[in-house]
Amino acid sequence: MKQIKLQPLNQDVEVATESTLLSVLLKQEMNVLQACGGQGRCATCHVYVRDGGDALSPKSEQEIMTLSFITSSKANSRLACQARVWQDGIVIEVPQGMYIGSIGELKNLIGKRAQQNLIHPLTGEVLVEEGKLILRSALEKMAEIDSSFSTDLSQILLPPEKSTVASK
Known part of the structure; x- marks a missing residue:
């Protein structure tokens, strides 16, 4: 089990290794639209990794392409459906809205x-x-x-x- 922190909830969550950030958000009953069904083709599970980005799986080509269309995308942006938890110390922020x-x-x-x-x-x-x-x-x-x-x-x-x- 790995430990991650969800912001702005300031909530520590324990997750299984290889879990996607999307599964973590859904388990915490956060309202995530998942318009593409977790295929990495939309931005409705977009999150910011505030710390511990190297503790996540690397971005796939699909994720990089999808993030390139998001106007609010930053260097620390990830699609929660594509990012898998590999180690402890991850802090993610869910865009408000x-x-x-x-x-x-x-x-x-x-x-x-x-x-x-x-x-x-x-x-x-x-x-x-x-x-x-x-x-x-x-x-x-x-x-x-x-x-x-x-x-x-x-x-x-x-x-x-x-x-x-x-x-x-």
Whole structure:
């Protein structure tokens, strides 16, 4: 068993070696959206490693690519679904806020005050800050981010078009 600390809860948790940080968060009943089902393809389990980063498994290529799309990503960012606990001494901080799963979910909140930051599920960008009124402009912002993200992702995932030369 290994010891890790969860911030901002200031809570010490004992976990089995090789456990993912996501399993730790879920065991502590933290609300983690897991939009991609733990495949490392979204940002909804994004955490910051405040200490002990070398006590975690290294980042995979998939995790590095996904983190590159997150606007709130830093050098100490990890996807909790991909980071496995190898040793003691890890301190992680969970970003404060609520991930919004869809435009429909956000639409249902229009006219209310955000109880916490409302965060885009793929990029980690704050759509509405805590305490602010949720307006239709947040829907436009989410749609714009979705469109931009899809364009960026398609450019990375699709092979470049081969130019064809007509032969005579």
